[in-house]
Amino acid sequence: MTRDGQPALRAAIVAIGNEMLGPLRQDTNSLWITTRLEELGIPVVRKSIVADDPDAIGRELSFVATNAALVFTTGGLGPTADDVTVPAVARALGLALSRNEPYLASMRERFARRGIRMPTVNEKQADFLVGARVLENPRGTAPGFWIEQDGVEYIVLPGVPSEMREIMADRVLPKLKERAGQAVSRRRVLRISGMGESAVEELVSAVYEKWKEDPITILAAPGEVQLHLKTAGLAEEAERRLDAMEADFRAALGARIFGRDEEELAASLGRLLRGSGRTLAVAESCTGGMVSALVTDIPGSSDYFLGSVVPYANSAKRDLLDVSEETLRVHGAVSEEAARDMARGARARFDADLAVAVTGIAGPDGGTPEKPVGRVFFAVEDRDGRSIAKRRDFIGDRPAVRRSASLYALELVRRWQERLEE
Amino acid sequence: MTRDGQPALRAAIVAIGNEMLGPLRQDTNSLWITTRLEELGIPVVRKSIVADDPDAIGRELSFVATNAALVFTTGGLGPTADDVTVPAVARALGLALSRNEPYLASMRERFARRGIRMPTVNEKQADFLVGARVLENPRGTAPGFWIEQDGVEYIVLPGVPSEMREIMADRVLPKLKERAGQAVSRRRVLRISGMGESAVEELVSAVYEKWKEDPITILAAPGEVQLHLKTAGLAEEAERRLDAMEADFRAALGARIFGRDEEELAASLGRLLRGSGRTLAVAESCTGGMVSALVTDIPGSSDYFLGSVVPYANSAKRDLLDVSEETLRVHGAVSEEAARDMARGARARFDADLAVAVTGIAGPDGGTPEKPVGRVFFAVEDRDGRSIAKRRDFIGDRPAVRRSASLYALELVRRWQERLEE
Numbered sequence: 001m002t003r004d005g006q007p008a009l010r011a012a013i014v015a016i017g018n019e020m021l022g023p024l025r026q027d028t029n030s031l032w033i034t035t036r037l038e039e040l041g042i043p044v045v046r047k048s049i050v051a052d053d054p055d056a057i058g059r060e061l062s063f064v065a066t067n068a069a070l071v072f073t074t075g076g077l078g079p080t081a082d083d084v085t086v087p088a089v090a091r092a093l094g095l096a097l098s099r100n101e102p103y104l105a106s107m108r109e110r111f112a113r114r115g116i117r118m119p120t121v122n123e124k125q126a127d128f129l130v131g132a133r134v135l136e137n138p139r140g141t142a143p144g145f146w147i148e149q150d151g152v153e154y155i156v157l158p159g160v161p162s163e164m165r166e167i168m169a170d171r172v173l174p175k176l177k178e179r180a181g182q183a184v185s186r187r188r189v190l191r192i193s194g195m196g197e198s199a200v201e202e203l204v205s206a207v208y209e210k211w212k213e214d215p216i217t218i219l220a221a222p223g224e225v226q227l228h229l230k231t232a233g234l235a236e237e238a239e240r241r242l243d244a245m246e247a248d249f250r251a252a253l254g255a256r257i258f259g260r261d262e263e264e265l266a267a268s269l270g271r272l273l274r275g276s277g278r279t280l281a282v283a284e285s286c287t288g289g290m291v292s293a294l295v296t297d298i299p300g301s302s303d304y305f306l307g308s309v310v311p312y313a314n315s316a317k318r319d320l321l322d323v324s325e326e327t328l329r330v331h332g333a334v335s336e337e338a339a340r341d342m343a344r345g346a347r348a349r350f351d352a353d354l355a356v357a358v359t360g361i362a363g364p365d366g367g368t369p370e371k372p373v374g375r376v377f378f379a380v381e382d383r384d385g386r387s388i389a390k391r392r393d394f395i396g397d398r399p400a401v402r403r404s405a406s407l408y409a410l411e412l413v414r415r416w417q418e419r420l421e422e
Numbered sequence: 423m424t425r426d427g428q429p430a431l432r433a434a435i436v437a438i439g440n441e442m443l444g445p446l447r448q449d450t451n452s453l454w455i456t457t458r459l460e461e462l463g464i465p466v467v468r469k470s471i472v473a474d475d476p477d478a479i480g481r482e483l484s485f486v487a488t489n490a491a492l493v494f495t496t497g498g499l500g501p502t503a504d505d506v507t508v509p510a511v512a513r514a515l516g517l518a519l520s521r522n523e524p525y526l527a528s529m530r531e532r533f534a535r536r537g538i539r540m541p542t543v544n545e546k547q548a549d550f551l552v553g554a555r556v557l558e559n560p561r562g563t564a565p566g567f568w569i570e571q572d573g574v575e576y577i578v579l580p581g582v583p584s585e586m587r588e589i590m591a592d593r594v595l596p597k598l599k600e601r602a603g604q605a606v607s608r609r610r611v612l613r614i615s616g617m618g619e620s621a622v623e624e625l626v627s628a629v630y631e632k633w634k635e636d637p638i639t640i641l642a643a644p645g646e647v648q649l650h651l652k653t654a655g656l657a658e659e660a661e662r663r664l665d666a667m668e669a670d671f672r673a674a675l676g677a678r679i680f681g682r683d684e685e686e687l688a689a690s691l692g693r694l695l696r697g698s699g700r701t702l703a704v705a706e707s708c709t710g711g712m713v714s715a716l717v718t719d720i721p722g723s724s725d726y727f728l729g730s731v732v733p734y735a736n737s738a739k740r741d742l743l744d745v746s747e748e749t750l751r752v753h754g755a756v757s758e759e760a761a762r763d764m765a766r767g768a769r770a771r772f773d774a775d776l777a778v779a780v781t782g783i784a785g786p787d788g789g790t791p792e793k794p795v796g797r798v799f800f801a802v803e804d805r806d807g808r809s810i811a812k813r814r815d816f817i818g819d820r821p822a823v824r825r826s827a828s829l830y831a832l833e834l835v836r837r838w839q840e841r842l843e844e
Contacts, residue, residue, distance in 0.1 A: 019641055019650075021466050022609075023457035026448065035445035044443050046478070048470035056468070056489070063485050067478070079620060080640060114815050119620035139818060162819055187445075217446070228446070282732075288718025289711030292732045296710025299786050299820055307738040309731055310704075310714045316729040316772055320742070350738055364721055398721060 009179070011037050012046040012068035014060055016075040016085050017159060020049045029074045029157075029164055036168060040176055041184045041232075042070065052082045058092035065152040070176075075159030077142035079122040086127060086145075089156055093149050096130040103128070107141050129156075135171045139163045146172070186238040190227040190249055191259045194411040200225045200253070207248045214245065222400070223407030224258075224265065255418040258411070265410050266294040266301075272417040273304040273354075280413065281350035282308035283321055283342035285333065286360040286376060290406040306350040311342070321345030334359050334371055336389045339379035347381050354382050354416070358409050362401045376405045380416050388416070431601075433459050434468040434490035436482055438497040438507050439581055442471045451496045451579075451586055458590065462598055463607040463654045464492065474504040480514035487574045492598075497581030499564035501544040508549060508567075511578055515571050518552040525550070529563055551578075557593045561585045568594070608660040612649040612671055613681045616833040622647045622675070629670045636667065644822070645829030646680075646687065677840040680833070687832050688716045688723075694839040695726040695776075702835065703772035704730035705743055705764035705779040707755065708798060712828040713780060728772040733764070743767030756781050756793055758811045761801035769803050776804050776838070780831045784823045798827045802838050810838070 013034070015027040027049055034044045045068055050056045057076075064071050076085030090097050104126035111118040125141050128134060135144035135155075140163045145156040155172060157164045192200055197220045201208075204227070208216060217228040227249060231241045250257060259268040273280055282305075284291045292308040295301055309320050314333055317323040323333075323341040331337040342357035360376025367373035374394045381387040390412060394404040435456070437449040449471050456466045467490055472478045479498075486493050498507030512519050526548035533540040547563050550556060557566035557577075562585045567578040577594055579586045614622055619642045623630075626649070630638060639650040649671060653663045672679060681690040695702055704727075706713045714730040717723055731742050736755055739745040745755075745763040753759040764779035782798025789795035796816045803809040812834060816826040 018639055021456065021469065022650075023453060023460055024611075026450075026453060028448075031445060031448060034443065038445055046470065046472055046482075047443065048468065050468055059485075059489070060468075063481075067481070078642070080623060082639065114817075119624070121620055121623070162822060219446075284711075287715075288723075289706075289714030289730060289732070292711030292734075293709075293715050296732070296734065297821065297824075301710075302734055305710075305734050307732045307734040307742070308711060309742070310711070310718075310729045312714075312718065312724055312727050312729040313772070320729070320731070320771060349742060350735070399719065402719075 009042050009070055009176075010045045010068045011042050011070040011072065012048075012064040013044060014057075014064060014071065014073045015047070015049045015159070016052060016057060016073055017049070018052050018082065020075075021051055027074075029159065029161055032161070032165060033072055033074075033168065035187075036173055037176075038185055038187070040173070042176065052076055052084055054084050054088035054091060057085060057088035061089065061092045061154070065150075069152055071152060071154045072157060073154070074157045074164055077125070077144070077156070077158045079119065079125055079141070081121075085156060086124075086129065089145070089147070089154065090129055093147060093154070095132070095147070097127045098130050099123075100126050100128045103143070110141065132156075135167050137163050137167055138170075139166055144171075184235045184238055185230065185232045186235075186242055188229045188242045188246060189261050190229070190246065190253075190257050191224055191263070191265075192227070192253060192256050193224045193258050193265050193407060194415065195225065195256065196220075197225050200227070200256075203256075204249060204252045207245075207252050210248060211245050214241070216245075223404055223411075255415075255420055258414060264294075264297070265407055265414070267298050269410050269414045269417070270295070270298045270301055270304060272414060274300075276417060278353040278417075279304050279306050279350075281306045281346040281352035281355040282409075283346035283355065283357040284308060284310055284406075284409070285312060285317070285342070285358060286362040287358050287402050287406045287409065288312065288362075290402055291356070291358060291409045294406055294410060306352050309346060309349070317342065321349065332371070334361055334375065334377065336377050336379070336391065339377040340381070340387060340389055343379040343381040343387065347383070352383075354380065354413065356380050356409050356413050358405055360401070360405055362398045362405075364398055374401050376401070376408075378405075378409055378412055380412055382416075388412075431464045431492055432467045432490045433464050433492040433494060434486040435466060435470075436479075436486060436493065436495045437469070437471045437581070438474060438479060438495055439471070440474050440504065442497075443473055449496075451581065451583055454583070454587060455494055455496075455590065458595055459598075460607050460609070462595070463605045464598065465607075474498055474506055476506050476510035476513060479507060479510035483511065483514045483576070487572075491574055493574060493576045494579060495576070496579045496586055499547070499566070499578070499580045501541065501547055501563070503543075507578060508546075508551065511567070511569070511576065512551055515569060515576070517554070517569070519549045520552050521545075522548050522550045525565075532563065554578075557589050559585050559589055560592075561588055566593075605654055606657050606660055607652065607654045608657075608664055610651045610664045610668060611683050612651070612668065612675075612679050613646055613685070613687075614649070614675060614678050615646045615680050615687050615829060616837065617647065617678065618642075619647050622649070625678075626671060626674050629667075629674050632670060633667050636663070638667075644825050645833075677837075677842055680836060686716075686719075687829055687836070689720050691832050691836045691839070692717070692720045692723055692726060694836060696722075698839060700775040700839075701726050701728050701772075703728050703768045703774035703777040704831075705768035705777065706730060706732055706828075706831070707734060707739070707764070707780060708782040708784040709780050709824050709828045709831065710734065710784075712824055713778070713831045716828055716832060728774050731768060731771070739764065743771065754793070756783055756797065756799065758799050758801070758813065761799040762803070762809060762811055765801040765803040765809065769805070774805075776802065776835065778802050778831050778835050780827055782823070782827055784820045784827075786820055796823050798823070798830070800827075800831055800834050802834055804838075810834075 013030040019025040132145040132147040147154045311317040322345040347355035363373035379389040435452040554567040554569040569576045641648045733739040744767040769777035785795035801811040
């Protein structure tokens, strides 16, 4: 709920595409746009999904314009025959289309740079709406458009999420921000990993009570728990209030909070490693590369990440990580001993300051009464030979176990760095 | 793009609820309803989300009724002040509301059985739309309604997914099925990787033309292109028709089609490796573990996957994969030569039948005029020393480059297995 009255600027979002009317695809762009608009105090009053059909698009635009002053469309700007958004918008708003030759030439050049001849179907992406502001698309060939007509603004965006987001961030949101003026709504997310929702709730119940006039939500996400703080008011005052709320939550949770807002666990861990000048190596069996993939998802991770080994076969555990024959024979590849051997081996092979190892049973097969599906062993070892090992039993199917185990491995290294676990 | 004519029965879905217009909640009911309706051959032509606001609901219903003969609403039937769907529908359709005393008594009883006095706010859930068929809700207090007016049917359902699904399954779908008769709608998805949307379109244009009476959609997804074939009719006849369509597309595309329906690229590759009895090892730098993570996502992948090395640091390329000093000095870590060395090293270290290597520049930093962000080299080598190498320039941000490169690595091994590339 916004606390202001009827805001001056109300937005509607129209997602265009047959595929989103079928059972396989969900529109996700509107969620991102909603979040960004909420930050500017602009409420979304309606979302809809229509087919790649000029009549349906035209009817939809006329209808939404009666109730929103900002109309966003996403999708239908591609090169194929079913991409009809631009001509449909032209017809609905009575605008002409004109082929932009310089743009066409730049498109051809872009293809040529990649060594490809531009297919003829792409030419129509150079058909511009006459009278519209063109929103350049650095990531793709389809530009967006911004048209004002009869007091309603239409912002026509591509459906590819990365392209839509970049155009919004660079060319749309800054302009809307100028206009939005003083009152804003602000949200802040505090993120915790390695513990459950109720355990977090117990630690923060007094803080909840103190800030009960502000909407605080606790949400469980895969491998983490999020606290969503929200407040409204003048920008500075709202930020101060969020700062005070955050300080109270930090007093209750300490370094258990790994990050804020968009900061992922791997980014938080990367920040700590970079700060301490330590390097990391990984040995991961049941997670099969996911730990390393999460670490290297972060730009600049080569500053602290040396590499990993995924020793899926037992021979690889022996040959590439020096896991001992005896460990494999006596304790098995899924054991605390194997995890410790793997961490030691990876640390030495990569000459890293710190190594983490994961070995477990992701399922659906391979479980036994002694070692059920979901059981995973972890170990961390550092250059001085200090080490810890942990056992966890995760619930869920194969993807859930692998994901939970990967995030727990990162959290274990983070806690080691924060001296929460030693 | 759908190419069908105008089906007799077209549906629209209106989700009602303020929370779905915020950044935290997505409407998911409509996906379930769409799937069930598609099975009956009833297409969903429009989906929308509106606020808990009588005016907005009324406008929406008038609008959708112009274009769909079946209008589903979900949500807004609860007891709280913001649940206004029933009075809003009554006003929009000019129906009276009448309190149903026997139902009210049964609600009170239901609460009493749980030892609770029914809150006064719940009373309004006994206000029934006069002239509507009541859809009993065994899981909750809010019943649904089915109203026919001026040739349009309105089906008013609760928003709680379990309640909505049970009412649909027990009281709505059986009636719609009777009406739909024997006719069903069937969908099949053919999946292609390693080539672009327009390149696929060029190869299949004659097949498109042949089947132009059936709706065929071509969709670009990350790292792949999908052909969605859809047809309607009697069940057996529809399947036969899809088989014939698929045969024509296979004649045009051959082994470029890696899978059908839910089969992922990694599963398709796994099927080929298992069939040929070959084992695989991976060496991946810029993809940082994603190739291995995709391979091991498939249950039973330990039958053919031996493991991988992620040699993020150059020292790891040398020490763990025997990439030569000369290669690194003369050509650099991102080069065809390095990819070939990595594939050779991984094949030997894991004693695998086949190895694939990936090295490139994922960005955002690290690009140069000679080696821009997005450039990735790939190599495959087998036990007999036969090898290939490829260079690709991917567009997009770091996650997009990494994902495209990971899928391309899998596709390259798949094509090697299928003898499409040697």
